[in-house]
Amino acid sequence: MTIDLTQFHGAFFDESFEALDLMESTLLTLTVGSPDPESVNAIFRVAHSIKGGGATFGFGEIASFTHSLETLLEELRSERMAVTQPICDLLLKSVDVMRAMLGAARTKQPYDAQSVTDLQLDIERIIVQQKGDVSVAPSTATLALGSSGAAPASVEWLIGLRPDPEFFARGTDPARIFRELGRLGSLVVTAQLDALPAYQTMDPKRCYLSWSLSLRSSAPEAAIREVFEWLNADCELTLTAGTSTPAPASTYTDAIAPATAPVPVAVLPTEPAAAAVIEPAHIVAPPDAGSIRVGVEKVDELINTVGELVITHAMLSQISLGVTGPAADGLRSGMQQLERNMRQLQESVMRVRMLPISTVFSRFPRMVRDLAQRLDKQVELKITGETTELDKTVLEKIGDPLLHLVRNSIDHGIENAAARAAAGKNVIGTIHLKASHHGGSIVIEVGDDGGGLNAERIVAKARAAGLVSLTDRLSEEQVQELIFSPGFTTAEVATDVSGRGVGMDVVRSNVTELGGKIEVHSERGRGSRFVITLPLTLAIVDGLSVAVGDQTYILPMMSTIESLRLTPNQVTTIADGREVFGFRNEYLPVVRLYKYFGLIPRTRALHEGLVVVVEGAGRRVGLFVDDLLGQQQVVIKSLETHYGRVTGISAATILGDGSVALILDVADLIRSAAHREAA
Amino acid sequence: MPSPPTDPTATAATSQVLTFVIGEATYGIDIPCVQEIRGWSAVTRLPQAPADVLGVLNLRGAIVPVLDLRLKFGSANVQYSPITVIIVVSVMSAKGPRDFGMVVDGVSDVIDIAPQDVKPAPDLGASASSACIRGLIPVAGHMVILLDIDLLIGKDFSAAVADDATRAA
Numbered sequence: 001m002t003i004d005l006t007q008f009h010g011a012f013f014d015e016s017f018e019a020l021d022l023m024e025s026t027l028l029t030l031t032v033g034s035p036d037p038e039s040v041n042a043i044f045r046v047a048h049s050i051k052g053g054g055a056t057f058g059f060g061e062i063a064s065f066t067h068s069l070e071t072l073l074e075e076l077r078s079e080r081m082a083v084t085q086p087i088c089d090l091l092l093k094s095v096d097v098m099r100a101m102l103g104a105a106r107t108k109q110p111y112d113a114q115s116v117t118d119l120q121l122d123i124e125r126i127i128v129q130q131k132g133d134v135s136v137a138p139s140t141a142t143l144a145l146g147s148s149g150a151a152p153a154s155v156e157w158l159i160g161l162r163p164d165p166e167f168f169a170r171g172t173d174p175a176r177i178f179r180e181l182g183r184l185g186s187l188v189v190t191a192q193l194d195a196l197p198a199y200q201t202m203d204p205k206r207c208y209l210s211w212s213l214s215l216r217s218s219a220p221e222a223a224i225r226e227v228f229e230w231l232n233a234d235c236e237l238t239l240t241a242g243t244s245t246p247a248p249a250s251t252y253t254d255a256i257a258p259a260t261a262p263v264p265v266a267v268l269p270t271e272p273a274a275a276a277v278i279e280p281a282h283i284v285a286p287p288d289a290g291s292i293r294v295g296v297e298k299v300d301e302l303i304n305t306v307g308e309l310v311i312t313h314a315m316l317s318q319i320s321l322g323v324t325g326p327a328a329d330g331l332r333s334g335m336q337q338l339e340r341n342m343r344q345l346q347e348s349v350m351r352v353r354m355l356p357i358s359t360v361f362s363r364f365p366r367m368v369r370d371l372a373q374r375l376d377k378q379v380e381l382k383i384t385g386e387t388t389e390l391d392k393t394v395l396e397k398i399g400d401p402l403l404h405l406v407r408n409s410i411d412h413g414i415e416n417a418a419a420r421a422a423a424g425k426n427v428i429g430t431i432h433l434k435a436s437h438h439g440g441s442i443v444i445e446v447g448d449d450g451g452g453l454n455a456e457r458i459v460a461k462a463r464a465a466g467l468v469s470l471t472d473r474l475s476e477e478q479v480q481e482l483i484f485s486p487g488f489t490t491a492e493v494a495t496d497v498s499g500r501g502v503g504m505d506v507v508r509s510n511v512t513e514l515g516g517k518i519e520v521h522s523e524r525g526r527g528s529r530f531v532i533t534l535p536l537t538l539a540i541v542d543g544l545s546v547a548v549g550d551q552t553y554i555l556p557m558m559s560t561i562e563s564l565r566l567t568p569n570q571v572t573t574i575a576d577g578r579e580v581f582g583f584r585n586e587y588l589p590v591v592r593l594y595k596y597f598g599l600i601p602r603t604r605a606l607h608e609g610l611v612v613v614v615e616g617a618g619r620r621v622g623l624f625v626d627d628l629l630g631q632q633q634v635v636i637k638s639l640e641t642h643y644g645r646v647t648g649i650s651a652a653t654i655l656g657d658g659s660v661a662l663i664l665d666v667a668d669l670i671r672s673a674a675h676r677e678a679a
Numbered sequence: 680m681p682s683p684p685t686d687p688t689a690t691a692a693t694s695q696v697l698t699f700v701i702g703e704a705t706y707g708i709d710i711p712c713v714q715e716i717r718g719w720s721a722v723t724r725l726p727q728a729p730a731d732v733l734g735v736l737n738l739r740g741a742i743v744p745v746l747d748l749r750l751k752f753g754s755a756n757v758q759y760s761p762i763t764v765i766i767v768v769s770v771m772s773a774k775g776p777r778d779f780g781m782v783v784d785g786v787s788d789v790i791d792i793a794p795q796d797v798k799p800a801p802d803l804g805a806s807a808s809s810a811c812i813r814g815l816i817p818v819a820g821h822m823v824i825l826l827d828i829d830l831l832i833g834k835d836f837s838a839a840v841a842d843d844a845t846r847a848a
Contacts, residue, residue, distance in 0.1 A: 308740055311740070551723065551724055596726070597724070597726045598726065637740070637741070637742050638742065639735070639742055641741065641742070641775075641777070642741065642742060642743050642744060642777045642778050642779060643725070643735065643742070643743075643744040643779075646725060646726060646727060646728075647726070647727060648726060649725075649726065652723070652742045654737050654742075659721060659723060659737065660722075660723040660734075660735050660736065660737050662723065662725075662726075
C-alpha cells in the first residue's frame with residue numbers, strides 16, 4: 001500500500017521555508033545570556049518538524065542534519081547548555097544551510113554538501129564540549145515523545161513485542177502502550193512487517209505486526225513492565241537492557257510525532273509504527289489558528305468574477321437611471337443597496353489577496369546585520385508599520401526595489417563610524433523602513449540619517465555622462481531626479497553590493513510597473529528618504545474620466561494633481577510653438593491630448609476646455625481635455641491579451657454602457673509627448 | 680459532410696470554410712477559428728494603430744481589437760451601419776489564444792472544400808493583402824479567396840506592437 005508522497009512535497013517545502021524564516025527572526029531577537037524560553041522552544045520546534053518531514057519524505061541528509069540541530073536545541077531548551085553568541089551564529093548558519101538543502105531538494109539541484117557536513121560537525125563538537133558526553137550518535141533517529149530529558153543514569157532497553165493474532169479483537173491499542181512507554185523516556189519504534197500477508201488474503205481483524213522498540217529511560221524495569229501489564233499471556237514480550245542499536249534513519253521510523261507539528265507528518269498518534277501508510281486526509285497540515293492555504297489562481301478567478309460583477313452592476317445602474325414608472329423608485333433604491341453590497345464584496349475579495357508587508361520586511365534585519373558587518377559600519381534598522389497589508393503580487397515585486405534602496409543606504413548613505421563621530425552624529429547609523437496606508441494607497445519609506453545625496457557629485461557625474469549640459473541650472477528636485485537615470489552612479493568604486501549604476505532606474509521602473517511612484521527627499525549631511533507610493537490593488541484603479549473628442553479616457557487618480565480652467569492670458573507660447581502655463585510657482589507644458597491621439601476635439605481653445613495637471617516620470621504637465629466626466633473606480637482589463645502594448649496607454653476598462661475606455665499611462669504619456677515635441 | 684479521400688496521397692478530409700463578402704469578392708476562412716458573428720457596435724479608437732485597425736471592442740468582458748478587412752483589401756468607401764458584420768476569430772499565438780474581430784460586408788454560407796482543390800494564389804506582387812492569401816478555390820461558378828488568419832493578425836498587431844517597442848524607451 002504505497003501512496004505517492006511526492007504530491008505532498010510542495011506543502012512540506014512551503015512550510016519548512018516559513019518555519020526557517022520564523023527561526024531566523026527569532027534568533028535575531030534572542031538575547032544572548034538570558035533568552036526567552038518560549039523563543040528557544042519555538043526554534044526547537046522548527047528543527048523538530050523539519051526533521052520529521054525530512055524523514056517521512058525520504059530526505060535523509062535533511063533529517064540527519066536537523067537531528068543534530070535538534071539535539072543541540074534540546075540541550076539549550078532544557079537549559080543544560082547556555083545560549084552564547086557563537087551558538088547563535090552557528091544556529092543562524094544552520095538556517096542558511098537548511099535553506100540550501102531544502103532548495104536543492106525542491107529543485108532537484110545539487111548543493112554544497114561539504115558545508116553541511118562541516119556545520120554538522122561544528123554543532124556536534126559544541127554539544128560534546130559543553131556536555132562532556134561521548135555518546136552522541138548523529139545517525140540515531142531518536143524521538144522525543146514528551147520526554148523529560150534522559151537523566152545520566154538512563155539505560156537503553158530493547159523491547160520486542162509480538163502480539164498474538166487476536167490482539168486487536170481484545171481492544172488493545174498498541175499506540176496507547178507506546179505512548180505510555182514514551183512517558184518514561186525517549187522511544188524509537190520500529191514495526192516488523194514481515195508477517196504481513198498479501199492484501200487479498202489479509203484479514204483486517206487479525207494482527208500480523210510485531211514491533212521492536214528501543215527505550216532510553218531511567219525508569220526501573222518494573223515501571224516498564226507495568227506498561228505491558230494488560231498484555232495477554234499469548235503475546236511475546238522481551239525486555240533486555242543494553243547499549244542502543246541505532247535505528248536506521250529510514251522512512252519507517254519516526255512514526256509518532258506530536259500533533260502540533262506544522263509539517264505534514266505522516267501518521268496520527270493512533271496509528272502503529274508502520275509509517276509508510278499515510279492517509280491523504282491527514283496530510284493537510286493542521287491550520288494555525290484558523291487559516292487556509294488557497295492557490296493563487298482560485299483567488300484571481302474570484303477577483304475576476306467580482307470585477308465582472310462590478311461592470312454588470314454599472315451597466316444596470318445606468319439603465320435603471322432611465323427607467324420611469326411605478327417600479328422606478330424601488331429599482332433605484334435596490335440598485336443603491338446593490339452598490340453598497342458590491343463595494344463590500346469587492347473590498348473583502350481584494351483583502352483576500354493582501355498579505356502584511358512584514359513578509360518582505362522580515363528579510364531585512366538579517367541582511368542589514370550581515371552587510372553592516374561586511375562594510376564595517378554600525379547600523380540599526382527600525383521597522384514600523386509591518387502589519388500594513390499589500391496585494392500579494394505587489395508584495396512580491398516590491399521586495400527587490402526595497403532591497404536595493406536599503407543596500408544603497410548602508411553602502412552610500414550611512415557614513416562609517418569615524419566620519420559620523422566627526423560630524424557629531426551617533427556612531428550607530430539608523431535606517432528606517434516604514435509602511436502605512438494613506439488614502440487609497442500604500443506608502444513605503446526607506447530613510448537613513450546618513451550623509452544625504454551629494455548634489456555637486458551628482459551634477460558632476462551627470463555632466464560627465466552627458467545627461468546635463470554645463471549651462472543647465474537645475475533645481476534641487478531636478479538634481480535628485482538625476483539619480484533615476486539609467487546607468488547613473490556616483491559611487492567611486494563599484495562594490496559588489498551596489499554602485500554598478502543599474503539600480504535606481506530599475507527601482508523606478510519596477511515601481512511604475514506596479515502603478516506607483518517613487519520620490520526622493522534628501523538633505524546634505526542629515527540623510528535621505530525614499531518614498532514609494534503604491535496602489536492598494538492591481539485590479540482596480542481610481543480614475544478620473546475625461547472626454548477628448550468623442551472618446552473617453554481614464555486618468556489614474558494617483559497621477560492627478562488638480563484640474564483647472566485656464567484663462568487666455570495664463571498661457572504663454574514659447575520658442576518652438578510649445579505652450580506653457582503657470583502652476584504653483586513653476587511653468588508646466590500643455591499637452592493637447594486630441595493632438596496626441598489624433599482626434600477631433602470639441603474645442604481647440606484652451607480656455608474653453610479643461611487642463612488636468614498630472615505627474616509622472618518625475619515631471620508635471622497639463623493635459624488639455626474637453627470635459628471632465630466624473631470620478632469612478634474602474635476594473636483594469638488588459639489590452640495586451642489580445643492586442644499589444646500602446647504608448648501612453650496602460651490598460652483598458654469597460655464602462656457602464658458597455659463601451660471600452662482606455663486608461664492612460666501618465667508617465668509614458670509625458671515621456672513620449674516630450675519626445676514628440678523635441679522631434 | 681466529410682468524405683474519406685479516395686486518393687491515398689490526399690492530405691486530409693474536406694474542411695469547412697466560412698465565406699463572406701467584401702465588395703465584389705468572396706473570401707473564406709477556416710471554421711474552427713471562428714468564435715462568433717455579431718453586428719456592428721461602436722469601437723474605441725486605439726492611438727497609433729494602423730489605419731485598418733479600428734480600435735477595440737468589449738467582447739463579453741474581454742478587450743478585443745477590430746480590424747476592418749474592407750480597408751485592408753483596398754475598399755475606398757466603407758460604411759458602418761447596423762447591418763455591417765463583425766466576424767470574431769481566435770488564433771493561437773505564443774502567448775495563448777488571441778481573439779480579434781474582422782469587419783466585412785456580409786457573411787455567406789459555410790462550404791466544404793477539399794484541400795486538393797485549392798489552387799495557389801497567382802503572384803500579384805507582394806502587396807500587404809496578398810501575403811495572407813492561402814489560395815483560391817472555385818465554388819459554384821465563382822472564386823473564393825481563402826485567407827490565412829494567422830498571417831493577417833501576425834502582421835497587423837505585431838507591427839503595432841513593434842512600433843511601440845522601437846519608440847524611445
